[in-house]
Amino acid sequence: MTPAQASTGNPANRRRRRGWLLIWLVVLALVVGAGAVAYDRFFVQTDPVTYSDPVMHFKYGSIGSEPESGLPYWMWKALPLMFPDKLPEGETDYRAFGLLYEPGRDLPIGVSQRKVMGIDLVWLNCSVCHVGTVRDEPGGERQLLLGAPSNNLRLFDLIQFLRAAAHDNRWEPDYVLEKIDEAGGDLGFLERLAYRWLVIGQVRRGLLRLNDQLEFLDRQEAIGHDWGPGRVDTFNPYKKMQFNYDMTRIPDVELAGSADYPSIWMQRPREGMQLHWDGNNPSVEERNLSASLGAGVTPTTIDMASLERVRNWLWDFPSPRFPRERIDQAKAAEGAPLYAEYCAACHGAPLADGGGFDYDRSQYPRLGEVEPLEEIGTDQGRWRSYTQVFAGEQNMLFAGYPRPGSDCDERLCAERFQRFRKTSGYANHPLDGIWARSPYLHNGSVPTLRALLDPPSERPVTFYRGNDVFDWDAVGYVSDVAAAEGEAFFVFDTRMKGNSNAGHAGPTYGTELSATEKDAIVEYMKTF
Amino acid sequence: MLGSKLFRWAAGLLLIVLLLAIGVWYIAFRTLAQEPFPDMAAEFNYGSIGNEDARGLPYWIWRVLPTLFNEYLPGPTGYTSLGLFWEQGEELPVGFSKKTVGTERVSINCAFCHQSTYRLDSDAHSKLVVAGTGARVDPQAFLRFLGRAGNDPRFTADTLLGEIDLIYDMPVLERLTYRFLLIPATRRALQQEAADFAWSDDNPDWGRGRIDPFNPIKYGILGMGNDGTIGNSDMMPLWQMARAEGSNPAGKTKALHWDGLSTDLHEVVVTGAVGDGMSYRNYQRGSVNERIARIEDYIRTLEPPPSPFSSERDPADPFYVDPDAVMRGQALHGKHCAQCHSPDGPRYRLPIPVTEVGTDAHRVEMWNDEATQRYNAYEEKGKDWGFAGFQNVEGYVAVDHSGLWLRAPYLHNGSVPTLRDMLRPPAERPEVFYRGYDLIDAEDGGFVAQGAEAERVGDRYDVSLPGNGNGGHLYGTDLPADEKEDLLAFLKTL
Secondary structure, three states: OOHHHHHHOOHHHHHHHHHHHHHHHHHHHHHHHHHHHHHHHHHHOEEEOOOOOHHHHHHHOOOOOHHHHOEEHHHHHHHHHHOHHHOOOOOOOHHHHOOOOOOOOOOOOOEEEEEEOOEEEEEEOHHHOOEEEEEOOOOOOOEEEEOOOOOOOOHHHHHHHHHHHHOOOOOOHHHHHHHHHHOOOOOOHHHHHHHHHHHHHHHHHHHHHHHHHOOHHHHHHHOOOOOOOOEEOOHHHHHHHHHOOOHHHOOHHHOOOOEEOOOOOOOHHHOOOOEOOOOOEOOHHHHHHHHHHHHOOOOOOOOHHHHHHHHHHHHOOOOOOOOHHHOOHHHHHHHHHHHHHHOHHHHOEEOOOOOOEEOOOOOOOOOOOEEEHHHHOOOOHHHHHOOHHHHHHHOOOOOOOOOOOOOOOOOOOOOOOOOOOOOOEEEOOOOOOHHHHOOEOOOOOEOOHHHHOOOHHHOOOEEEEOOOEEEOOOOEEOOOOOEEOOEEOEEEEOOOOOOOOOOOOOHHHOOOOOHHHHHHHHHHHOOO | OHHHHHHHHHHHHHHHHHHHHHHHHHHHOOEEOOOOOOOHHHHHHHOOOOOHHHHOEEHHHHHHHHHHOHHHOOOOOOHHHHOOOOOOOOOOOOOEEEEEEOEEEEEEOHHHOOEEEEEOOOOOOOEEEEOOOOOOOOHHHHHHHHHHHHHOOOOOHHHHHHHHHHHOOOOHHHHHHHHHHHHHHHHHHHHHHHHHOHHHHHOOOOOOOEEOOOHHHHHOOOOOOOOOOOOOEEOOOOOOHHHHOOEOOOOOEOOEOOOOOEOOHHHHHHHHHHHOOOOHHHHOOHHHHHHHHHHHHHHHHOOOOOOOOEOOOOOOOOOEOOHHHHHHHHHHHHHHOHHHHOOOOOOOOOEEEHHHHOOOOHHHHHOOHHHHHHHHOOEEOOEEOOOOOEOOOOEEEOOOOOOHHHOOOEOOOOOEOEHHHHOOOHHHOOOEEEEOOOEEOOOOOEEOOOOHHHHHHOEEEEOOOOOOOOOOOOOOOOOOHHHHHHHHHHHHOO
16 A cells, blocks of 8 residues: 555545645636736737827827727837938928927827837827818918818828838848937837837838738829828728728729818717718718728727717817908808808808807708719719728628627717718718818819809819918918928829819809809808 | 446536537527518528528628638629628628527528619619529629638638737637637638539639529539539529419419429429528428528519619600500510410420520530439438429420519520620620629610620620520511511510
8 A cells, every 4th residue: 555545545634635726726816817917908908198188189199099000109200210211302200291290299190109018009090180270371370270171191191101111121120229219219128129029020011011901002193193181082991901802903983082181070960961071971970980990990999988088079079260350241241142042052051140050951951961973063083982882891890899788878889880871972061160171172172262163164273282371362271382481282183083173063053153242152151 | 435436427527528518509509590670671681591500601700701812702892792782781791691500600591692783874873683683693703712712721710810800809708619619610611612612613604693503402412423514504583483383374384493493483492592501400490491481472472673664764865665666566575475485375484495495505404314303302311301393304494574674694594695685696696795784784675794894893704605605596586677676675674
């Protein structure tokens, strides 16, 4: 009989072994628990930079685009230094692409920060596309227009810069770390190691993937369809990035889809109207989720609480007022009945008591409805870029959401898309703050309100976009200046694909009124 | 003591086995009923036909396959590139159902092939035709897509779950099931399907709107050898199927399928589901056989959409037809077509001998006595389905002309693109055209089959390929030109 065999029969030994077993189980449970907490903390949870002020949140808060789409903070800082030759002449940072830097802020408006797996990442939020600027004169002070269409952002150029960077071989860790230092990087020893062995390679692979996905931008450039400042092609990148469509087989007619960024103030009264330029969705929530995908979130990384804050803030956020002292009230009063006759049925009008805009669709029967192409006659590019089959496949987005147990009565939940549809034309939008939404028409092909009231043959054939000095008379950004303060503005040629300035014309659109009458309507629209 | 120890071991083992069995049942077999459908069209389009265990793809695999393997699809988009229609708000395109069998699974149903679309203007939206001709659908491309994806080295748990992670926060248990069970099992199943479908590479492609429906049955459940035949034919609309039941005015038993290989609508519906993977065991479930019965009833009376060609339209409208021409055409139809194609004709719904009609013989050669006997005697794991309506006749069934404007391309193999071409002698019919564009050809009747857009969205059809012959059916081809115009005007309105 061996001692081991003997011990099995001994009750005291058995008790002692049970005691040990218990201790081991507790230790195991603790280790597993600690591991799970650490895993959750390090791999699952992310840590955004947050702001209590809703305006700051709108400008700099994270909606969850960083984990999947973002760049490490120091790579973001270093990229312009790594590839200065790929920036426009004389530019050294992201101002080259129209991003706006506020005094004392290190990241531009529209770029948020979030710590993911111990690394600070940055990427885009809503405000990158939805903040405009305006100035009285060249060199004057820039006034921010929150919620207005961005007039500066050159997203096309930013993407092309990132793609070009991917195809450049200056990615040796020594070079990159040197540029990070140059950018003021204060990487610790461990972070340096992480950048050297992991981060740099990952970023380049990510940019190479972006390069492949958005290769069709070269095709757009070849057909003369650079989006230019203040415009974006929403749905073609969407086709590729959400569904991996084979863009080489998407026909040219679908590729001229760029349109102006829209204003995003006063969303409450817009619920139920046909939203987006072609009116492809009547739900503000769904449209918001869709736009967030465009900013780089995914259904798994989206920060719904953050998005809800932005949404609540925009719900009743008013449009900016045109400077009162610049309005000729008598002339505006003359314009009011003309506007009522020619424009209001489709676009709504200000309330008579001056208390804001009237979005009442029972008063204005065509407001928020889609105008068929043959009726409106504006450029077809944007309408063609959004297809019936794509609308169908969008029904898969956010499948599996809301998750069981989400408290969707209390807080905003993401939900599978069900309201996207292909329409027959372009939607009539309310004109609140219309002065701050130039250039006009969905594709931004008409520089001023006054030009929009002229027949297409008299509208400018080419003009410049990207200048934020304002023409307070014709209403719209100054568009006849080629360059100022060292910046060459973007030549917008209405003869190129997707850029036509035709349509929205004829007796019922007011383009055949007298010059005085048109001036009066424009004066009146300054009060919106 | 030894006995009780043994007992305890045995009890423990039994418990483990039991728990395992419950677990396996839960993740592989637990079946939940689908939500009720608002109407019969929705039930037809999205209802399960009890084939999930055989053909159902786990939802999240189905969801990411087109994204990961887009290059294996026949067009630039996702599942829609297969010619499937996607209604606003619907989670799946028409022709797929989603049902929980263990996990949520997506599988095809009758509507996958039996759906179509049309538009009257190139810029108009496509409109869905429920249980239509399948003119845009490419079932072979779907099978190839699945086979190629399953054989692609990227079909791994890492790649698939990596893609799923981008769009869905999958719970841990579900993730483990996907990683260790569903993804490997799906890969094996797709590879097996690809191997079993390899024979079709020896034949000309089906192309959009067509299928070789019975060779897969012969080489599959009937256990017959590959005989090299080609059964490529158009998919058929399922309208007014009551007209295909019973005896025709001459007292002869009506036949179904292009080659008349069946005489029984009920069997056609059931074997259709069997072909899509419905098992005998599943058919015994009320939820399945009641649905099949409802579908059968639904298609008995389902009407095609009315023709847009009309004398009521503005004479400048491309879809206007001259009322006098239509009236003259009706008389011509009575004289030259009605005998075979009108429900009151003596040869209605009968197979016309291939020697008489003269159309491409491949499809009738595909079906034979042995297949007939085997299908009538078909037993699944010892269970006799009791089929009795299969027959082997060497001819093509003269089908109904209702919804004729949507039935293009014409003849059983879809070898003649327009109604006008049908009235031309074979030598003058187009040799090459494109199938799959859903724009109605207002001039010639049928779908637009030439031109840049037809080429972009359609499949090239070459009448010189085996099974694609456009000969035969000379009826009306020798009419004088003005009579042809009259007949055409009438045919467009059907």
